[in-house]
Every structure is written in structure tokens, then in C-alpha cells.
Amino acid sequence: MPELSTLVRRLTPVADPALVLIVLLLSLLPLVTSRGAVPAWAYVLVVAECLPLTFRRRWPLIVISVSGVLAVIYGVAPLPDPAVPYAPLVGIYSAAAHSGRLGANVAGVISAIAITGSLLLDPTATLDHGLVLLAISATAWLLGDGARRRREVARTQTERADHLERTRAAEAAAAVADERNRIAREMHDVIAHHLSMMVVQAEAGPVVVASDPGRATAAFDAISAAGKQALTEMRRLLGVLKDGETAPLRPQPGVADLAELVDGVRSAGIDVRMTSTGPRQPLPAAVDLSVYRLVQEALTNCVRHGEPTRVDVNLVFEPRELSVTVADDGVGAAKTPHTGGHGLVAMRERVTLIGGTLAAGPRADRGWAVRAVLPLERS
Template structure:
């Protein structure tokens, strides 16, 4: 843990502008010492001038990332002047500065031809005031020595640019997927709101109808009137709960459809239609069926409907099992197939996003993914406590 912290700290420092200032100061100190005391420079009379040029060259390293072309020129020009004015010399300090400058302009520069021309001029200066036998090898060696870090810098620059491009594309794709998922959630919430609107309207219609029955039989058949009042109470309580769910949803201004909403009693027709399309479906009911709120039955039906649609699209020739588990406090719906599934990618899951939102509205749990024996499994549970 401590080692990782040290590595992160070092990386942040190396990438900070202050690191260039520290590098320039260190190189300047070394260059100044070599120019004044080192054995590799020309006679003593020229050492102060060489020291000044060395300081200028080293100081420009501080700008190697912020102003790469200006820094490269400021580094190479004094070194070239030393070569031209004071002749050839062998000094590790000047070679180090030139290599760092070539790499830096390759990574951070924006004009490779200009940088290449400056390096050619510096290499040519190596041949001045040299015997003809030594001039050409020195020029070739200098050109190669500067060209290698320059090429490495260009490669690093290209890789960084490609990495930034890939990162931008990944971020754009992630934003697009989030927008699509949000759109799917909003559409599903509007759909749920319209369906609940129909259910509540139906419940209120029952309340009105039963109230009329009570009015007609109140005196001559009190028992029937009490039964009607009990139905009114139960229906009203259910409608109140569904109204609370409806208020929390996003609604649009479109007119709600007037078609009756399906329930679990309509599963037989849905399964028959799916079988007719060539997909074998088996329905299993576990536990005694209980009377459920209309909104729960509708949502359970939608889970089965969407799952069978996905199986038709993706499962191929597969066996599909639909299991309804009636338990004391919830209803679990499970739809699984054993086909070769094609839903591993990012596309085609907006239906699952809508189902997840639908189940979440009623405080339930939703799972979808690879089954234990292959294929695809969708599992949703709806609380049934009133």
C-alpha cells in the first residue's frame, strides 16, 4: 500500500511543471560545474562564455512541455554555438541535454519538420572544424543519437493521442448508453402510468357500480348490501395504493388507452401465441394462486411477455420454462430458456431496463442473466402484502 502511494506521488510530481524546473536546475548546475572545472571543455579563456551558453541551454528545459518548440530551439542553439565557435568536444553533459531535448520535442512538439531541421543543423555543426576523416562519422552518429529519442517521442505522442481518442470514444459511448437507458426507463414509467390509469379507472367503475347495487338492495337484502360494501372497501383500498404509485411516476400528456389491461389469467393466450411462432413454452405454477392487486398481475404479465419476446429474438430453438411462485408475501416470476443466447453485448437490453424499472416501482427485485445451465434467465418478485 505504501509502495503504491509512493509510485503515485512520483508520477504526479514527474508530470507536474515543477518537475521541469527541478530538471533544468539540476542540469544547469552540472553544466556550470563542467564548463568551469571539467576536463572536456576548451582552454580556460573560453570557459566563462561556455558556462553562460550552458546555463541558457539548461534553463530552456524548464519550458520543454509548455513551449516545446521554443525550448528546443533555446536548448540546441547554444549547443550549436559552442560547436561552431569553440570547436568539437566530447562532453556527456551536452549529449544528455540534447537527448532530453530531442525526446521532449517529439512528445510535446507540434512541428516535427522544424525539429528535424534543427537536429540536422546541430549534426552538421559537429562536422565543422573537424578533420575530414572524423567529420562524417561524427555527423552520422549525432544524427542517429538525436533521431532515436525523437522517434521514441513521436511514438509516445501518437500512442497518447490514440489513448485519448479511445477514452473519448468510450466516454461518449457510455453517455449514449446512459441516455438510452434513461429514455427506456422514462418510456417504461409512462407506460406503467397509463396502465395504472386504466386499472384505477376500472376500480372506480366497480366502486360506482357496487354503490348502485347497495342503494337498490339496502333495505330488502342487507346481506347482499354488506357484501357489496365489502367489495367497495377492498376495491377502494387497492385503488388508493395504486394511485400512490401512479402519483410517483412520470406522466405524459397523451391520452391513456381504453383497452382492458391483461392479467395473469391471460397468460394462456400469450403462451399459445408464442408456441404458434415455434417456441416451446412450459408453464408451471407453484403454490396456491391468490388474488393479487391488479397492478401486480399486470406487471407480472409484462415480465413474462417481454421475456418470451426476448427468447423469440435471441434464444433460437430452445425450451422456455415459465414458473409462477405464489408465496405468502410475494409473487415470483421466473422465465428461463436453454438456448444459445446472443444477449451478451450492450445492445438489445432496453426491454430489460424497462422491466427492472417496472419491478422497482412496486418495491420488488429483478435479476436477468446467464442461467446455471446456459441460456438466459429472468427473475422478478413482487411484494403482495396489501
């Protein structure tokens, strides 16, 4: 079928001239084979009747009008009649096939009126001949109208397929953008947290290297462990961006990993206390990860800006929601307000995506607090 379609497209430029030649030969045949004398203007009339068919696709209504008028003149004149009026029939088909619906209907009505008028003006015409001519003309119109309808259906299906393809491409692009945004949020949380821990440990190491070598060694070990963990998480996140490479099948962190996270911050010399109230229940994956990243970002901000001595992490499990609060006693709100950083924006966006709420600001007495309420079921 594709080869046939290609062949048809290649032959299209010569199809109309070839059709005009065939119609012209058929229309001239009665004149050429006539036993009586045929005036020269009869040949001119036939040629003038057939030549407009060359433009039947571009100006179908004009073509059928010119060919129809000349055919009526030929039919009324005392000239040898062809078996059927070939040029007007092709014109009727072309008008129905290549005009719009209104043009096709107008062409059909005009053709019927022209055929009826020519039959009334021709004294030699019979009723049987008229009925046959009308039937043949109606058939030509119906064939042309059917071809037009098929093209309209094919065009509609093509437009619909193109629209679906564009929609799928847009949805795929949106999915890629969402995934990249998610990875960007994850990268921010991972890098900010681990680098903050490494900076704190690196600053503490030289201070105690002489007085407490064991603690200095522990600080450098913590730096190494934080760096390795950051590299591992970065490889996992970046793996999905590389074509043909599969990211390591490591579970995303969640509430169960908060103890390890708190221990890492506690090793930096900050008193971090975590409490949990209410019966624990299985959490949706998005909520589980969001809780971990929320606490991670809040602890990172405490270390970077707050200079706290104590941080309280409190989780309250309720039947339909989970409340997470991270409060410190530092001076971050006074020195570097958290509200201007990307971390709080990322936290708020993450919480909003799962239908939760986030509040962050300075505490009444001292320090900074972040509180999020995350739904455990979506309505």
C-alpha cells in the same frame, strides 16, 4: 500501479526543474574540468542553452529552436565539447513528445538540418562523430514520438470509455423512464377502472338498501372487493419503484382474466357480453397484457361516460393478428367525448408500442366503439 501513478503526479511539478539542473551540470562539466582558460561567456552560453528546457512541455518547438541555435554556436566556437549535446537532445525528445504530429515531424527535420550544418561548419568534426550524433538525436526523437503516441492512445481509450459510460448512463436513464411510463399507464388503468366500479356500486347501494337489502349488501361487497383488488395491483406496481423491495410475483393479467373483469362490470348493473371467435393460441406477453388493459380501459370509459345498458366485447383470433372490439349503446359520445381523455391516449400508445392500430369513435346509431388490431408476430 495506482500508488506509482499518484507518486508520478506529485513529482511532476519538480521534474522539469530537476531535469534542467542535471542537464546544466552535465553541460558545464567540460568547462569546469577544462585545463585551459574558459571565457565567461561560455558559461553564459551553456546556461542560456539549458534554461529554456524549463518550458519544454509548454512551448516545445520554441525550446528546441533556442537550444538548437545556441548549441550550434557552442559547437562552432573553440570551446570544450561535452560528450553529447544534452540540452538539444532533451529538446528534441520534448518536441517529439509534447507537440502534435506535425510539430514533431518539423522538429525532427530541423534538428537533422541543424546537426548537419554544425558538423559542416566545424572543421574538427569527423564523419564518425556526425553519424553518432545523428543516431543519438534520432533515438531521442523516436523515444519522444513513442511517448506522444502512447498518450494519444491512452487519451483515445479514456474518451471512448467516457463515451461508453455516458451511453450506458443514458440507456439506463431511458430504461428507467420507459419503466416509469409503463407503470404510469398501468396505474391509470388500475385506478380508473376500480374507482369507477366502486363509484357505480356506491351510487346503487343507497337506492336499493331499503327495497332490496340483499342487492345492497352485494353492492357493498363489490365495493370492498374492487378496493382490495386495486390496492393489491397498486402494491405490485409500486413495489418495483422502491429500492431493495421486490414486487409480489403475481402474473400480469391477460385474456384469461377477461371473464373475471367482465363479471366485475356486470355486477355494477351493466349487461356485458363477451364473445370470442377463431382458434385461440398462446399470445406474446405484451399482447396478452395489452388486450386486458385495452378492454379494461374501454369498459371503464363506458361506465364513467356512456351510461350504457349493454356492452359487447368481441375477440377475433386470426393466424397473424388479434382484433378486439368493445362497443356500447350509451350516450358517452354525446355527453363527454372520449377523445379528450388520457385513457384513449394511453390505449393508443400501448397498442402502438406493440405495432398495432387503434380506432375509437361514436357508432352510427348510438354509443361508442373501440377497435384495436394487434399483431401476433413482429416482422
